[in-house]
Amino acid sequence: MKKSILILAVSLMMPFIGAAQDLTKYENMKDVTSMVMTSKMFKLLSNIDFSSEDKEVQAYSDLIEDLENIMVFVSEKPEIRKQMAADVQQYLKNSKLDELMRVTDDGKTVKFYSKPGRNSEYVSELFMFLESTDKEEPATVILRITGDINLKDVSKLTQDLKVPGAEELKNIETKK
Amino acid sequence: MKIKVIIVVALTTLMVSCDDKTSLQEFYVEKQETKNYKALDLSTSLILNEKIELDSSQEATLKTIKKVNILAYPISEENKTKYETEKAELTKVFEDEEYSKLMSYRMGSQQVEIFFLGEEEAIDELIVVGYDDEKGFGIARVLGDDMNPDDVLKLIKSFDDGDINTGSFKEVSELFKS
Numbered sequence: 001m002k003k004s005i006l007i008l009a010v011s012l013m014m015p016f017i018g019a020a021q022d023l024t025k026y027e028n029m030k031d032v033t034s035m036v037m038t039s040k041m042f043k044l045l046s047n048i049d050f051s052s053e054d055k056e057v058q059a060y061s062d063l064i065e066d067l068e069n070i071m072v073f074v075s076e077k078p079e080i081r082k083q084m085a086a087d088v089q090q091y092l093k094n095s096k097l098d099e100l101m102r103v104t105d106d107g108k109t110v111k112f113y114s115k116p117g118r119n120s121e122y123v124s125e126l127f128m129f130l131e132s133t134d135k136e137e138p139a140t141v142i143l144r145i146t147g148d149i150n151l152k153d154v155s156k157l158t159q160d161l162k163v164p165g166a167e168e169l170k171n172i173e174t175k176k
Numbered sequence: 177m178k179i180k181v182i183i184v185v186a187l188t189t190l191m192v193s194c195d196d197k198t199s200l201q202e203f204y205v206e207k208q209e210t211k212n213y214k215a216l217d218l219s220t221s222l223i224l225n226e227k228i229e230l231d232s233s234q235e236a237t238l239k240t241i242k243k244v245n246i247l248a249y250p251i252s253e254e255n256k257t258k259y260e261t262e263k264a265e266l267t268k269v270f271e272d273e274e275y276s277k278l279m280s281y282r283m284g285s286q287q288v289e290i291f292f293l294g295e296e297e298a299i300d301e302l303i304v305v306g307y308d309d310e311k312g313f314g315i316a317r318v319l320g321d322d323m324n325p326d327d328v329l330k331l332i333k334s335f336d337d338g339d340i341n342t343g344s345f346k347e348v349s350e351l352f353k354s
Contacts, residue, residue, distance in 0.1 A: 027280060034282045041278040043296045048326045 023091060023142060026073040026084070033074040039147070042067045063157060067147035074141050081131070081140040088129050088142060097127055108132045114151075123149050200303065200317070203269050204247055212255040212262075214351045216246040228339045237327040241320040248314040248351045263313055266305070275303070285309035298322035314351070 026032045046065035075081055097113035104110075108130065115125040126149055130141040145154060155170050198206075208215035220241050230238060251259055270277075270291060278290040287307045294300035302318040 028282065028287075032282070033284075034280065036277075036281075037279045038277050040276045040292070040296060041290075044278065044292075044325055047297050047324075048329060 023071070023073070023087060023144065026075075026142070027071070029075075029080070031075055031077045031080055035070070035072045037067075037070045039068045042147075059153065060157065063150065063153040067145065067149065069144070069146045071144050072141070074139060076137065076139050078138075081138070084140045084142060085131070092127075095125075097125065100126075107134045117148060121150055121152070123151060125149075126151070126154060198265075198269055199272070200269050200275070200315075203266065204245065204315075204317070207247060207249075212249060212252070212258070214248045214250065216248075216347060216351060218244045218246070218347075220244075223341055224335075225339055225341050228335075233327075234331050234334065237324070237331045240323045241318065241328065244316060244318050246314060246316045246348060246351065248312060250312040250351065251310065259309075259312070263307060266313065266315070270305070294322070297324055297326075299325065 024036075027034050027036055042064045046061060073084070075084060092113060095115070097115055100112040100114045102109070102111045109132075110128065110130045113125075113127040113129075114123040117123040124146065126143075126145045128141070128143040130139075130143075132139045132141075143158075159170060204215075207213045220238060220243060223244070224238075249255075249259070249262055269275075270289070275291040275293060278292060280287065280289040282288075285308060289305045291303040291305070292299050292301060293303075300319075300321060300323070302320075302323070304316045305313065307313040
């Protein structure tokens with residue numbers, strides 16, 4: 001009898017254990033700065049005719065149309081950063097991403113991962129994990145972009161959005 | 177014995193998941209009469225100055241927007257303790273997949289989420305929810321019928337400063353002054 005209760009309890013817990021690896025929990029977590037944009041947002045934006053001759057605006061319009069999701073999570077709290085590192089490790093293991101590049105510079109480690117896309121210029125997922133151990137402002141940043149992503153365009157977008165790690169991403173093509 | 181336990185567990189799980197969901201409309205109707213809540217309805221005609229001249233396509237776009245309604249829960253000394261409960265009730269409304277999330281942004285004690293109902297090119301309702309754990313929360317709903325974001329943006333761009341009745345915005349900011 002006791003055993004069956006135990007089994008029951010464990011099986012009820014299972015979904016929660018699985019959810020722990022899910023990064024989306026950081027969206028509503030205290031002490032985490034987060035930004036999430038969904039495919040609906042990109043579809044809606046791509047329907048808007050910015051009627052601009054500006055090539056840059058047009059390029060954005062083309063880029064975002066094929067995006068599915070962008071999420072950025074930033075935290076400075078030691079406990080959360082520890083949890084983030086563990087979750088990212090688990091996530092990378094489960095989703096089988098390839099390491100694209102790794103930069104260590106001035107107490108800052110940035111790692112980029114990707115999932116192959118339809119050809120060598122495109123990826124279906126771009127994942128960045130940044131850890132800064134700077135004494136003044138230690139921080140951990142998780143950035144995940146999914147969709148049909150042209151690496152060249154994305155590095156430009158992240159620079160304009162001032163996403164942390166954008167500088168490192170800029171060099172991604174030259175190093176590839 | 178074992179079977180009994182399983183049945184009980186299954187039933188409770190079922191009951192929890194079947195918990196009747198509240199739509200945002202129901203929430204709105206219920207809460208605007210509730211203490212501590214403040215509500216404001218703005219029809220599009222109120223927001224725009226009467227003298228404004230529109231061409232036929234702008235007119236048509238304007239017709240797709242019906243009204244904006246705002247519901248706010250400003251935090252005061254008396255209702256502070258109930259804030260979390262009310263907030264939880266509201267966030268639960270948006271768990272319904274009917275509401276498509278466009279984006280969310282969170283920083284410190286502030287959070288903004290944008291949802292919509294309808295299709296990307298024909299929006300029936302655009303919802304902006306803002307939470308501030310120190311000031312309170314507010315929901316702004318732009319209600320309409322097949323609102324096309326592109327047309328609406330163009331219409332807004334065509335307005336001059338004098339076309340918009342700023343008095344209606346003052347009312348909104350008054351909501352949070354208690």
